Every structure is written in structure tokens, then in C-alpha cells.
Amino acid sequence: MTPSRFAFAALLLASAAAVGPRPASGQTLQEAMALAYSNNPTLQAARAQLRAVDENVPQALAGWRPTVQITGAAGQTTTGTRPNPIGPSGNWRSRDTTQVQASVAQPLYRGGRTVAQTRRAENQVLAQRARLYATEQQVLLDVVNAYVAMIRDQEEVRLNTNNEQVLLRQLQATNERFRVGEITRTDVAQAESRLAGARASRADAEGRLQTSRATFTRLVGQAPQRLTPPQPLRPPAPNAREAAVMAARNNPNVVAALFDEAAARDQIDVQFAALLPQISVNGSVFRNTGQQAGGAALDGVRQDGTSVTANLVVPLFQGGAEHAAVRQARQQAQQSRNVVEDQRRGAAQQATQAYETLVAARATVDSVRSQIRAAEIALDGVQREAVVGSRTTLDVLNAEQELLNARVSLVRALAAVITASHNLAAAVGRLTARDLNLPVPLYDVEAYYNAVRNRWVGFGDYTEDAAVQGR
Template identity: 70%
Template sequence: MTRSHVPCRQKPAAGARGRRTGGWLAPALGLAVLAAPVVARGQTLQEALAQTYANNPTLATARAQLRVVDENVPQALAGWRPTVSVSGSVGYGDGSYRQRSQTAFGQRIGVTTDVERTIGSVQATVTQPLYRGGRTVAATRRAENQVMAQRARLLATEQQVLQDAVTGYVNVIRFQEEVRLNLNNAQVLQRQLDATNERFRVGEITRTDVAQAESRLAGARASRADAEGQLQNSRAVFQRVIGAAPTRLTAPQPLSPAARTNQDAAQVAALNNPAVVAALFDEAAARDFVDVQIGALLPQASLQGQALRSDNQTLPGVRTTGEQIVATVTVPIYQGGAEYAVVRQARQDAARLRQVVDDQRRTASAQAVQAWETLQSTRATVDSVRAQIRASEIALDGVQREAVVGSRTTLDVLNAEQELLNARVSLVRALANVVTASHSLAQAVGRLTARDLRLPVALYDTEAYYKAVRDRWAGLGDYSAPQPVQQ
């Protein structure tokens, strides 16, 4: 009787990191790959992650959002810079004026004169802020902290996208192997049903044995159909996240644990998790916003220079020109109380964000501990299931031999085969869980980035756009041209 088997150990895929563990994961996850010719080179997990990093739209959206937040800095710095404006007017005037004059004979008469004129004026104004109550300094600090928080959010998005890619990649291999195992099981059960029918025709067994074999075959076909459906679903997820349909995938290796113990994982996550970092900068930006609002209660000082020219405003041929420089100081006394409410509101928001920091630290630590424990449990599951497979193979062989001499029934054989199949499917799932759990642990401690994974891809430069626009006084161009940094 033909039975499925667990293939021999494979070498790690080309390009795998030195930090990854040995090739103990490849045996079960690489079953589907063995059917391909040896000369054919499969797609590795690192290649899939590199493609995801370069093409995933969710990641591209997060990068664009960072560029949006980068523009907060030049907006804040504009508080130091002068404003220049030019205004002008042109028009037509028509009127008359009456003037009394005295003739040579001493008589006073009124003389009316019609006046038609073209009216025009132009004025240039330059205003230089001198002191804005400290709002420019506070707004700049706030904008800088917002940029840093958004960079942390970009890392969080990058980690989540790469984790989704790992899950999609591993699921395709997993369900490919489950389809293969269920297809092989259905073929074995079909041959066993044929043999059972022959024995029934010669009277060696009863109709019950045939019905049991038919039932198991129908169940095997249902399991195969379910696995095929799951495989198609995983292929769709793979294409959505990575951006291309899966072809021939190479069995991946798990990452080496990012922490020695669960306590170490919790401590690193509390400091390095991107969600924690983003919360810290959000809280700093909120404190700066308090200073921005307090600035509205402080004096304001500015220097204004004007140059003007006015033609024909009252009479034709009359031109007025002038220049002036004016220093203005404004001291707010009371504006209805709204400014005080805004300050109080900003302080409460900063207090809220301080609690968010603590919440994010606890969440990150809990996720890291959970990921670490999941990784340890899945590794232990792999060892246990492998022992179960060895025992199930021995048991199946013994049941088959005993069934030949009539000491075991058809149901005993079917049960032994099903137990072996279940164990092999469990091994495939456990090995897949080891890979995803190792990457989940890296994500929890903030180490599932393209830089940490050393992906063969040009890294996105988070500072390029910031540097391009920070000190720019004018310009409407698009400064988001790709400026990668190859590490």
C-alpha cells in the first residue's frame, strides 16, 4: 500500500540571512517544491518581501502620508519669515467742482469746472514678525515631533505589510502541501476501496467494511476540496500583498529569536516598538502645542515697511508718493476667554497622550511576550508531532500486517491511516506557524523592517523629502522624486 512520506532535509534557500536558524523547517514546507525539477530556481521569501517593499500600495500610501506631515515643518518656520504684498487699483473718475472768484469789477461769481481723470494707486508692504509670543519656536518643535511620530508610523506600516507578506507566502506553501497530502490520501483510499470491493465479492469481508472505505474516501475528497479552496484564497492574498501571483516558492526558514526570554522581548518592545515610539513623539508634540496656544496670550511685535504711490485721487495731475516704517506692538488683554479654554484643552490632550504612551508600552510588551511564547510552543509542537508521525507510521505498518492475517479489521486500517494523515497535516501547520511566529516576534520588538531583514532592495529614504522642503521659501514643484539609499 502506497503512503505519503516526509521528505529529507533541504538546505536553506539562497539569500537567507545569517541570523536565520538551520534547515530544520524545510522538510515539511518544502514538500511541494520537490516535485519541481532541480534546475528550476524557486522564488525565495526574501525576494517576495523585497517585491512587497518596493510595490505594495499600502506602504506607498504611508510614505506619501509622511511627506504630507513633512510639510508641517516649513509651515511652522514661515513664522520667522517676512510677508510681502503688493496692492494696486485703477479706475476712472468724473466730477465737477465750483469755485467762487472775484472779477475786475469787484463782483464775486461762481465758476464750475468739470473734472475727468484716471485714478490709480499702488502700494507695497513688507511685514517682518519680531516676536509672536514664542509660537514660532513651539510650532516648529511640534512639527518636528509630528514628523518623527509619522516616521515611526511608517515603520509600523512597513512591519505590518511585511508580516502580511510572510503570512501570505507561508500559507501558499502550507495549503499546497495540504492539497498534496489530501490528494495522496484520496488516491490511497481509492485503491483500498477497490481492494475492499474485491474482498467483498469473494466473501472475505462484509458490506460494512465496504461502506466504511467509501465513507473515508468521500471524506478525503471533501478535505481535498477544502484544501484546494484554501489554497486559492491564499494565492489571492499573496497577489494582493506582494503584487504578483505565486509561482514556485522555496520553503522559508524562521528567523532566529529576537530575544532570549519573554522578559527580554517585553523590555525591548517597550522601547523599540514603532507604536511606542510614535506615541512618545505624539505626546511631545502635544506638549509643544500647549506652548503654541499660550503664545496667543503674549505680546506680539512686528516691523512693517510701506511704499506707496497715488495718482489723480482728487484732481488731475496730482500725484502722492511716500514711504514709511512702522513698528507695532500688540498686547492682548482679554479676548473673551476663548484663548484660555484652548490652552486648557491642549493641556488635557497632552495628559491624554501621556496615558496613550503607557498603554502602547503595555500593549507592545504583551504582544512581544505572546509572540515569544507562541514561538516556543510551536517549536515544541513540531517536535511532538514528528514523534507522533514516527509512531503512527510504525502503528500503520503493524495494523496493515495484522489485517492481512485477519486480526485487524478494515476500520482499524482506515483509522491508522487517518491518524497518520492528521499528524502529517499537523506538522505542516506547525512548521508554518513557526515561521510566522518568528516574524511576529521580530515585529513586536520592532525588528521586522527591510533594513533589519537585509532585503535586496533600495531602502526608502525617509529624510529626503524633509530635507528638500524644510528650508524652502517658495516653490510649487513636486519634490517627492524617489531618492533611495542603498545600504
Template identity: 65%
Template sequence: MALPPSGAAWSQSLQEALAAAYANNPTLLAARAQLRATDEEVPRALSGWRPSVIISGAAGYSDTTNRSQASVPIQRDFAGNVRNEDTAGLPFSAYTNSPRNTGSLQATVTQPIYRGGRTTAQTRQAENAVYAQRSRLLQTEQQVLLESVAAYVAVIRDQEEVRLNTNNVQVLNRQLQATNERFRVGEITRTDVAQAEARLAQARFQLDQAQGNLQSSRAVFLRLVGVEPARVTAPPPLAAPVRSRDEAVRLASDNNPAVVAAMFDEASARDNIDVQFSTLMPQVSVNASTFRIDNNASRGSRQTGAQVTANLSVPLYQGGAEHAAVRQARQQAQRARQAVDDARRLSAQQATQAWETLGSARAQVESVRAQIRAQEIALDGVQREAVVGSRTTLDVLNAEQELLTARVNLVRSLATLINASYSLAATIGRLTAQDLNLPVQVYDPRAYYNTVRDRWAGTGDYSDTAQQAPTPQSAIQVQTLPPPSGQRRP
């Protein structure tokens, strides 16, 4: 994705930041690579149906010496007289050297016919593992987007707190100057001046703290999104995709990616029982081979041949390890079944918490707004009363501090409201790039799977085969949250 250069004139929306995180976040990219690696388990399982072809050869040099026992034959002359009476019949050894180049070549084709159901079970297990990993990819995508939203909102929140604290320092500076003038003419005491100085020092400390928090938030933003935050604009909260807490709990229990992944993990664990049980079943295969052997026994000799055999293997007893593996697989399936229940309960808890947090944040926003309106009126009254001497400098400083605290609380409450709205969408599985209509090419998790599933050979990298997914029929919409009068929305 081409990203525009950061600068003071560029307004960086939340969707643009989320699109950058979707395209560049290392955690999300690693999860996609993990899914592609899991996709390869399916062609590995399907290879159990396919033949294996092996060609083997050997070449070398051989020098063979043959030793044979013999005896000296009897030799006679023309009259029939023995001519070698002294050596006739004596044994001796005969040696024959046979140096030669040897070679052999063999081709074997093996076709599995029946493997005890292992290939079918492994294929089902691999496919369920793929579906589980796809759900985990969605879970990672939602987590990255949710953290990016929080980082984006944190930058705006901290910027607003810096602005409020900067304004507070300026106000207290003017307040200190006015206090010094009144002290010089004898209207107030030195105590009032000291109180104004102490409050100004505290305001400077709060400003330094807010600036440090802002730099930390910017660092988190850079880590998640991959670019520096520019002129971020205040995002509205998501409109709640559900109408009640019960609906949120129901959808979360069915659609949360963690629940879906646990369900496919359970199915994969059940398939593993059949995989382990296949070791106790008969095995049937067909084997065809042809060979050629040159100069094996002697120089100039050659052997050729071919054969086709049907092989049957029936395991009777193999020590009991296979039986233990089957029992172990059954217990692993039970553990996976309990993990599904735990994932459902956890998603229901998260949905309940997100719903209640969202409602609480909305109530807090309204309460703090009412508090700000009251504090502004109170501050104006305290300042007027201080002019006529019925209020002290400390009363004015306290009123200003209470108003500042209320405004900071409004900023934080609005940030909590926005984060809670996105968290609620994440608990029911609706915080994806498609649901948010992000301006980015959507990663298609099926493209790589379809490319490699039936591939018989090839060692290349097919990770660039992901195509753009279709546009979703319905996406989550955002709602406008009006800012309070005279205040800028964080």
C-alpha cells in the same frame, strides 16, 4: 524594482516576495506619502520667522461731477451804473465734469519680530509630529512585511495540505479497489466496502476544501505582494533576536514603533500648550510700505509715499476662548501621556505572546514529528494485521486518517513557528527592510524632509528625492530548521 516574470521554472524566495511587497504595497506607499505630507508642517511652522511681501494694485475709470453754489456778479457800465439789476446777486449752481483713468499700486513688507513664542513652539511641535509619523511608517512597514510573510507561508502551507490530501485520495482509491477485490472473493463484507467508500468521499471533500484555501491564500498574496506566487520555496524561521522573554519585553517597551510614535505624540502635545499660550502674549512686528496713486482726486494728480512702522499688540482680554484652548491643550497632553503607558503595556503583551507562541510552536513541531514516526509504525502494523484478518478495514482507514492528520498538523505547526519568529522580531522593531537585508532600494524618510525643510518657495513634487539608506551594521539572521525524515518541509 524590476521583478522577474512568474513561471513554473522561477523559484520565488521569501526575500524576493518581501522586496516586492516593500516596493509595491499600496498601504506602505500611502504611509510614505503621509510622512511626506507631515514633513511639510515644518516649513509651514518656520514660515513664521520669514517676512511677507504683498503687492496690491487697482485700476479703473472714474467720472466725477463737481457742483458748486455761486451768485450772479454785479455788472456796471463805464459810468458805474448797474447793468443787471434784475439778475445781480441771484444764486446759481456750477457743474464741472472730470472723467479720468485711475490707478494705484502699493507694496507692503511685514517682518514678524515676536509672536509670543508661537513660531518656536510650532516648529518643535511639527518636528515631533514628523518623528512620530516616521515611527508610524516603520510600524506600517513591519505590518506589511509581517502580513506578507504570513501570506507567503500560507501559500506553502496550503500547497502542502493539497499535496497531502491528493496523496490521501490516491491511497484511499487504491484501498477501495483492494477492498472490492477482497469483497468479491468473500474475505470481507459489504460493510467494509461502504466504510472505504465513505472515507474516500471524505478525503475528496478535504481535498476540495484545501484547494479552495489555497486559492484564497494566493489571492491574499497577490494583494499584499503585487505579483502572483510562483514556485515558492520553504523559508526557515528567524533566529530569535532576544534570549529571554524579559529581554523581549524590555526591548519591545523601548523600541516598538508604536511606543516611539506615542512618545513623540506626547512631546507634540506638550508643545501645543505653548502654541496656544502664545495667543495671550504680546505681538511685535515691523511694517514697511510704499504706494503710488494716480488721478485719485482730479485728472493729472499723483500721490506717492512710503512709511516704516513698528507695531505692538498686547492682548488684554479676548473673551476667554484662548484660555480655554490652553486648558484644553493641557488635558490633551495628559491624554497623550497615558497613551504612552498604554502603548508600552500593549507592546510588552505582544512580546510576551510572541515569545510564548514561538516556544509553544517549537514544542508542537517536535511533538508532532514524534507522533508521525509512531503513526507510521502503527499504520504499517495495522496493515499487516489486516492481511491476516486480526484487524478490520475500519482500523486501517482510521490509522491512515490519523497519520494524515498528524502530517497536516506538522505543516501547520511549522507555519506557526515561522510566523511566530517573525512576529517576535516585529514586536521589538526589528522587522524592517534593513534588518532583513531585502534586495531592494531602502526608502530614506529623511531625504524629503531635508529637501523641503528650509525651502522658501516652490510648489513642485520632491517625492523622488529619497536616497538609498546605508546598509545596516547588523541584521537578523535566519536559522535552518531540518525537516523530518521522509517529509518535505512546508
């Protein structure tokens, strides 16, 4: 058997080869990420969640606005005197009554609750935007992993299929030599055993390929086409220490935790407002008909009137629940501060791990390339020595297996380089559609917020209005 020799570039190109016929055009990693950015349901759900959180701001601003309402009542009232037990029946009279009142209540001071609720709502919006970016990064990173896994598994299927064909020819040659008495039955059994193992490895590789294909389809929204081998990203930091510092500052989970902490501090003011005075102005217009006038119930009597009052409410003691709510909010703010530190440490750990994994994967690629060159030379020598009888069939099979293992290791190391570079970018917050310059319109996180922030009425879906505004 003559071993197949190919250079590193040829192996990289072979990584793009898929099993079965495929279209001529290739699908790049950027195109796959752009498709996921546009239609991935996880990302779409996160955007809808952000729009829902945007509505917290107009709800908080409603505390500045007047409340207008109309109340009314209509019915019948029956009155009369109790009959004298020895006299005639009492005098009973029925009349129709109506009451209509329109009132306006304008809050002037609510103990600072409206200001605190507005600040809290805006911090919640900013925190949710950071979470949206975290979700976006995770979706894109999942696409990268699925894309690279497809190429890796396709290449492993190709290598195992080629190895199975080589071992089949090896078994045929071994049987011929056994028939002429050059080797023993043991050599044939060894070749048969190695071929059966190769078939099992090929079947396992095909199963993993189908799994990767299903994962790719779920994330991207369509089946993979002819995939083009991607290049690793340039590291955003020169060393692991600077990557950790950058991640502790820019990671979306850290940013979200910081705004969550600010919102938790605002919640203290929201709860404390219940202990402060409340000032409001109320105005009303009313009309009552069928009421009693001058002590007598007369049909047709109508009362009209207006009232304007300034109201002051000073809470003195309300059972202590408000004090407990303030204490609770303080503890929740302390919890949020600890969450910030935990997120910073976690982001730094992720960045350090991704950077070191990238360095190790690159070193592995260089080492395995040298291993492949040496294994090819060794296999060629073992085959030549087996022809003259100084090597056995098992020696040849072992040399072939070592070369196959080295080539599979190279494929996996190349995949590890690409995924580690993208993991590093995600850890430092640089794996967004904007950072990657994806060929897709970017989602405007402020468009819906601007469309609903100062809206007083309306209960429709303003997503389309926000989309027009964002363009």
C-alpha cells in the same frame, strides 16, 4: 496498502512543492519581501504621507520669514455740488484714480508661536517616521504570513491528494475482497465514506490555497513562483520578559506615541502664544493718482510716499477663546501621555504572546514528529493484522486518518514556528528591511525632509530631488 514513510527533512522539502508545473528556480521569502518593499501600495502610501507631514516644518518656519505683497486699485471718481433748486445745474466732474502699494511685513516676536510650531512640526515628522516603520513591519509581516500560508496550503493539498489516491486504491481492494466474500458490504461502505470525506478535504485545501495565492499576489505584486521553505528567525531576546522590555522601548508604535506626546506639549505653547505680545516691522511704498489736492480734485495730481513702522500688539482680552484653547491643549497632552502607556503595554503583550507562541510551536513540532513515527508503526501493524483477519477495514481507515492528521499538524506547526518568530521580531521593532538585510535599496526617510525644509518658494514635486539626494 503500504504507508509512505518520510523523514522530517523530506516533509520540509515537500512543503515547497506546489500543484502543477513550475519553473526550476525558487523564490525565497527575502525576495518576496523585497518585492513588497519596493512596490506595495500600502507602503508607498505611507511614504507619501510622511512626505506630506515633512511639509509641516517649512510651513512652521515661514513664521520667521517676511510677507511681501502688492495691492492696487483703479477706477473712476465723480464729484460735484448739489444743484440749487432755483439755480443752474450743479458742477459735476469725473476723474480717473489709481492706488498702488508695495508692503513688507517682518515679524520679530510672535509670542513664541513660531518656535513652538517648529518644534511641534519636527516632532510630528519623527512620529510619522515611526509610523512608516510600523507600516513597513506590518506589510513585511503580512508577506511572511502569506508566503508561509502558500507553502502550508500547498503541502496540505499534496497530503490530501495523496490520501485520496490511497483511499481510492483501498476502496478498489475492498471491492475485490467483497466479491470473493472475504468481507461484508459494511466494509465497502466504510471505504466509500472515507473516500468521499477525503475528496471534500482535498477540495477545501485547494480552495484555501487559491485564497492564499490571491493574498500573496496582492501583497507582493506578482503571482507566487516556486517557493522555497524559509527558516525561522533567531529570537531577539532570550526570554519573554526581556522581549517585553525590548518591545516597550523599541516598538514603532511606542516611538510614534512618544513623539506625539512631545508634539502635544508643543501645542500648549502654540496656543499660549496668542496671549503674548506680537512685535513686527512693516515697510511700504505707495503711489496714488487722481486724488484730491488742497481740497480740490485735480487731474494729474500724484502722491508718492514710503513708510516704515514698528508695531506692537498687546492682547488684553479676546473673549476667552484663547484660554479655552490652552486648556484644551493641556488635556490633549494628558491624553497623549496615556496613549504612550497604552502602546507600551500593548507592545509588551504582543512580544510576550509571540514569544510564548514560538515556544509552544517548537514543542508542538517535536511532539508531532514523535506522533508521526508512532502512527506509521501503528498503521503498518494494523495493515498486517487486517491481512490475517484480526483487524477490520475500519481499523485500517482510522489508522490512515490518524497518520494524515499528524502530518497535517506537523505542517501547520512548522508554519506556526516561522510566523511566530517573525511576529516576535515585529513586536520588538526588528522586522524592517534594514534589520532583515533585504536585497533592495532602502527608502531614505530624511531625503525629502532635507530637500524641502529650508525651501522658500516652489510648488513642484521634489520627490525625485529627494531620491537623488538620498542616494
